[in-house]
Amino acid sequence: MTFTSTPAVDLAAGIAAGDYSAREVATAFLDRIAETDGELNAFLAVDTPGALAAADAVDAARASGETLGPLAGVPVAVKDVIATEGLVTTCGSRILEGWIPPYDATVTAHLRAAGAVIIGKTNMDEFAMGSSTENSAYGPARNPWNTDLIPGGSSGGSAVAVAARQAPLSIGTDTGGSIRQPAAMTGVVGVKPTYGGVSRYGLVALASSLDQAGPFAATVADAAALHAVMAGHDPKDSTSIDAPVPPVVAAAANGDVSGMRIGVVKQLTGEGFQREVREHFQKSLDLLADAGAQIVEVSCPHFEYALAAYYLILPSECSSNLAKFDAIRYGLRVGDDGERSVEQVMAMTREAGFGPEVKRRIMLGTYALSSGYYDAYYGQAQKVRTLIARDFAQAFEVADVLATPTAPTTAFPIGEKVDDPLSMYLQDIATIPANLAGVPGMSLPVGLDDKGLPIGLQFMAPAMADDRLYTAGAALEAAVGWEARP
Amino acid sequence: MTFEQAVEKFDPVLGLEVHVELNTETKMFCGCPTTFGGDPNSQVCPVCLGLPGSLPVVNAKAVESAIRIGLALNCSIAPWSRFARKNYFYPDMPKNYQISQYDEPIAVNGYLDVEVDGQTYRIGIERAHMEEDTGKSLHMGGATGRIHGADYSLVDYNRAGIPLIEIVTKPITGTGAKAPEVARAYVTALRDLLRALQVSDVRMEQGSLRCDANVSLRPSPDAQFGTRTETKNVNSLRSVERAVRYEIERQADVLDGGGVIVQETRHWHEDTGKTTSGRTKEEAEDYRYFPEPDLAPVAASAEWVDQLRTTLPEPPAQRRARLQQDWGFTDLEMRDVVNAEAVELIEETIAAGATAGGAKKWWLGELARRSNDSGVALADLGIDPDGVARIETLIAEGSLNDKMARQVIDGILAGEGTADEVVASRGLVVVSDDGALTVAVQEAISANPDVADKVRGGKVAAVGALVGAVMKATRGQADAGRVRELLLETLGVQE
Numbered sequence: 001m002t003f004t005s006t007p008a009v010d011l012a013a014g015i016a017a018g019d020y021s022a023r024e025v026a027t028a029f030l031d032r033i034a035e036t037d038g039e040l041n042a043f044l045a046v047d048t049p050g051a052l053a054a055a056d057a058v059d060a061a062r063a064s065g066e067t068l069g070p071l072a073g074v075p076v077a078v079k080d081v082i083a084t085e086g087l088v089t090t091c092g093s094r095i096l097e098g099w100i101p102p103y104d105a106t107v108t109a110h111l112r113a114a115g116a117v118i119i120g121k122t123n124m125d126e127f128a129m130g131s132s133t134e135n136s137a138y139g140p141a142r143n144p145w146n147t148d149l150i151p152g153g154s155s156g157g158s159a160v161a162v163a164a165r166q167a168p169l170s171i172g173t174d175t176g177g178s179i180r181q182p183a184a185m186t187g188v189v190g191v192k193p194t195y196g197g198v199s200r201y202g203l204v205a206l207a208s209s210l211d212q213a214g215p216f217a218a219t220v221a222d223a224a225a226l227h228a229v230m231a232g233h234d235p236k237d238s239t240s241i242d243a244p245v246p247p248v249v250a251a252a253a254n255g256d257v258s259g260m261r262i263g264v265v266k267q268l269t270g271e272g273f274q275r276e277v278r279e280h281f282q283k284s285l286d287l288l289a290d291a292g293a294q295i296v297e298v299s300c301p302h303f304e305y306a307l308a309a310y311y312l313i314l315p316s317e318c319s320s321n322l323a324k325f326d327a328i329r330y331g332l333r334v335g336d337d338g339e340r341s342v343e344q345v346m347a348m349t350r351e352a353g354f355g356p357e358v359k360r361r362i363m364l365g366t367y368a369l370s371s372g373y374y375d376a377y378y379g380q381a382q383k384v385r386t387l388i389a390r391d392f393a394q395a396f397e398v399a400d401v402l403a404t405p406t407a408p409t410t411a412f413p414i415g416e417k418v419d420d421p422l423s424m425y426l427q428d429i430a431t432i433p434a435n436l437a438g439v440p441g442m443s444l445p446v447g448l449d450d451k452g453l454p455i456g457l458q459f460m461a462p463a464m465a466d467d468r469l470y471t472a473g474a475a476l477e478a479a480v481g482w483e484a485r486p
Numbered sequence: 487m488t489f490e491q492a493v494e495k496f497d498p499v500l501g502l503e504v505h506v507e508l509n510t511e512t513k514m515f516c517g518c519p520t521t522f523g524g525d526p527n528s529q530v531c532p533v534c535l536g537l538p539g540s541l542p543v544v545n546a547k548a549v550e551s552a553i554r555i556g557l558a559l560n561c562s563i564a565p566w567s568r569f570a571r572k573n574y575f576y577p578d579m580p581k582n583y584q585i586s587q588y589d590e591p592i593a594v595n596g597y598l599d600v601e602v603d604g605q606t607y608r609i610g611i612e613r614a615h616m617e618e619d620t621g622k623s624l625h626m627g628g629a630t631g632r633i634h635g636a637d638y639s640l641v642d643y644n645r646a647g648i649p650l651i652e653i654v655t656k657p658i659t660g661t662g663a664k665a666p667e668v669a670r671a672y673v674t675a676l677r678d679l680l681r682a683l684q685v686s687d688v689r690m691e692q693g694s695l696r697c698d699a700n701v702s703l704r705p706s707p708d709a710q711f712g713t714r715t716e717t718k719n720v721n722s723l724r725s726v727e728r729a730v731r732y733e734i735e736r737q738a739d740v741l742d743g744g745g746v747i748v749q750e751t752r753h754w755h756e757d758t759g760k761t762t763s764g765r766t767k768e769e770a771e772d773y774r775y776f777p778e779p780d781l782a783p784v785a786a787s788a789e790w791v792d793q794l795r796t797t798l799p800e801p802p803a804q805r806r807a808r809l810q811q812d813w814g815f816t817d818l819e820m821r822d823v824v825n826a827e828a829v830e831l832i833e834e835t836i837a838a839g840a841t842a843g844g845a846k847k848w849w850l851g852e853l854a855r856r857s858n859d860s861g862v863a864l865a866d867l868g869i870d871p872d873g874v875a876r877i878e879t880l881i882a883e884g885s886l887n888d889k890m891a892r893q894v895i896d897g898i899l900a901g902e903g904t905a906d907e908v909v910a911s912r913g914l915v916v917v918s919d920d921g922a923l924t925v926a927v928q929e930a931i932s933a934n935p936d937v938a939d940k941v942r943g944g945k946v947a948a949v950g951a952l953v954g955a956v957m958k959a960t961r962g963q964a965d966a967g968r969v970r971e972l973l974l975e976t977l978g979v980q981e
Contacts, residue, residue, distance in 0.1 A: 102532065103540075202540070238543050323582035326575065328577045329535060342577050371772045371774070374776070
């Protein structure tokens with residue numbers, strides 16, 4: 001059999017049943033990475049010895065009759081913004097080049113406890129700032145559907161890893177769409193869980209109040225399996241929700257949308273969206289209606305201010321979060337010649353270590369938080385955030401889930417938007433509201449545009465009702481019958 | 487200009503900011519221990535080192551201490567309070583922001599009454615808020631230990647993340663010439679209160695209680711506040727008084743000479759008794775405060791606050807009044823006890839069986855003298871209330887006299903053991919056995935016939951010389967009262 005085209009849940013079952021070994025599976029994906037990643041650049045680090053050791057441990061555990069974890073032996077690629085003890089974590093930045101965390105993120109610890117095999121760290125926009133993975137200090141990741149195109153971002157490497165079958169599963173993070181948009185660009189399933197549903201401990205913060213880690217997978221069921229492993233209350237994260245994990249695996253297996261009310265957000269369906277994106281969105285709604293769902297229209301009038309609010313809140317938080325990269329305790333140090341002052345060394349290090357987009361956002365945030373501007377910018381943006389949450393609350397009174405196109409366009413050429421930040425920021429127009437309100441969202445592939453590039457559809461659900469995404473997602477996945485591969 | 491002239495001409499206004507390190511077992515936002523004096527960077531983890539990805543979790547015990555402090559300072563406890571980030575770059579601050587509180591502190595609007603020379607001053611408390619301490623920079627290779635001239639610097643993050651409470655007064659007015667003493671009395675009263683709450687070690691010399699003194703002058707009590715300076719590095723109660731006094735004199739000189747006060751941070755120098763200019767507020771940073779997104783707001787329920795209110799100790803001032811009455815001390819005696827920091831010691835000595843007078847006599851007499859001579863605080867001398875109480879008991883029983891008691895103290899302080907062990911090992915026993923004393927009495931009379939005659943002739947007071955001779959002969963171990971009785975009896979004199 002071809003391990004690299006087998007769903008993750010089937011691989012786990014095969015390993016558990018002894019049909020094949022975890023080492024065979026790991027080796028197959030490591031080989032696949034070796035073949036393809038020279039071109040795709042999805043990985044910043046491939047941990048061959050670590051992956052084989054973890055796979056061997058699973059095989060040994062099985063041989064001695066131990067109960068295996070739910071993802072035992074399944075390779076998982078981890079976005080390079082999540083701390084992995086003993087394995088380099090750079091956040092796609094020069095300033096953290098070579099940094100080896102002395103501790104595991106909670107998500108990483110959950111993966112290890114579930115028997116997952118961490119196969120490597122994936123490429124990303126520097127500190128998760130971007131929608132194309134072009135802002136990586138280590139070169140852009142490339143879209144396997146057409147390597148001249150971007151794979152989306154910031155979790156581009158993780159999306160590519162699954163799309164190109166370099167890993168059956170991967171983990172990304174989503175601050176304004178960084179899982180869902182690259183999932184749409186590469187034709188895979190990507191989920192941003194409810195804020196607080198997955199621990200942020202060990203996730204190097206971009207914007208603390210928006211960041212959330214989530215799964216990438218080829219299928220809705222695989223995404224659910226990884227989601228269930230990642231999620232759960234963590235006392236080490238004060239913003240973690242102390243409640244049971246929503247029943248995502250059962251929901252993905254069920255996929256019955258009969259009677260489900262699916263709300264179409266009036267403000268996110270028309271202007272600015274590529275024609276094929278709109279067409280496939282409409283077609284998907286028809287399929288859902290055929291499956292028994294009730295399509296309703298909802299209005300979220302404050303969504304039009306989401307992008308503006310986001311680009312005040314995010315830079316403000318990130319200007320503070322990224323202050324710790326100062327050459328003193330870890331990472332890059334530039335200019336320490338014994339003569340220069342500590343302030344000069346800090347400034348020279350940050351000048352050399354951060355890329356232009358990171359500097360842009362630090363400057364924006366520093367300005368927005370400055371004395372005299374706080375109320376007008378950060379304070380006002382937080383009010384907009386409250387209004388957006390209210391829009392969601394009202395929409396969820398008449399709809400069980402909301403549906404929008406994930407991104408306005410399909411994948412675009414590398415270099416096209418690099419010098420046009422506003423156009424790049426608009427990639428996240430449909431995904432940002434969920435982050436501002438803390439609600440979960442999923443993107444899944446629903447069709448191809450005229451050039452044969454994947455198109456994604458987004459579902460959003462109320463906080464801690466992540467299972468509804470999987471119910472709707474499984475139904476739509478079955479109705480679409482998605483078979484396309486890059 | 488002298489201080490007297492300065493306060494004659496200007497009205498001082500004070501503002502005191504006190505930082506208190508809480509004595510919680512673990513840090514404010516992680517599980518690292520808070521013990522003082524560990525090897526550098528031995529009490530750190532990803533959280534207090536601010537490693538990428540780490541997150542803070544609030545220490546509930548620290549919040550509890552903050553609420554109790556707020557209640558003891560008669561503050562309102564906010565039903566909803568938030569942490570905020572104070573952003574500035576400094577190498578000993580791991581995240582380059584400090585988690586503090588800004589516009590939503592845990593406790594606001596209280597007061598603390600302090601007494602100076604019989605007059606009570608009500609010091610208004612603006613706020614008390616929670617924050618984390620920074621690490622410590624060590625500048626190596628230079629002569630001064632300061633950053634200028636150093637070859638390199640090291641940072642110790644053991645202190646980073648230790649919980650702090652910052653207590654800020656409202657402007658303190660109306661103190662006039664008493665301003666320096668009021669400042670000292672406030673910090674002293676606050677220290678005593680915090681000690682009674684058992685929330686901090688309150689050791690200024692170790693930095694667990696630190697005071698910044700804001701001072702400004704104005705031409706008259708009805709004028710607007712003048713420009714203030716903030717004096718840091720004030721590390722003892724005495725320094726609080728001296729630093730305020732110095733700043734009043736310095737500012738008065740500047741103003742009197744037609745100059746203006748620059749709003750700035752100044753550093754107090756214990757050795758010279760002066761302050762010097764630090765950074766001016768013009769260069770000061772914009773801290774870009776914003777609510778800490780990694781932490782949920784602290785919502786202290788009314789039930790919790792009420793429950794904590796029941797754990798408050800008796801206020802120190804009230805407690806002192808009660809003890810003074812119980813002990814029967816005069817105001818002056820009580821003030822001596824307070825100034826000697828002997829209230830708790832005497833209380834415990836009495837609890838261990840001594841009389842109030844006996845306990846005071848030893849702690850404020852012999853032991854205070856030794857404390858002054860050695861520069862060691864009474865509580866740290868090496869003798870505890872149980873030991874003092876035991877000595878008092880032995881004296882009351884007649885088995886020791888005062889002179890021998892001092893020898894027992896010598897022994898205890900020399901580490902020879904308990905009072906009873908020292909008595910035994912040094913053979914300190916009062917000789918009150920008449921047989922043994924009679925010989926010495928006879929010898930004393932024979933050796934001093936003139937004195938004996940005087941006594942026989944009715945000058946009873948002269949017997950003291952004979953008592954002395956007997957005491958000398960018995961190397962101080964005789965019961966002096968019994969010796970006197972025996973001498974008078976032998977000489978056939980009745981009192």
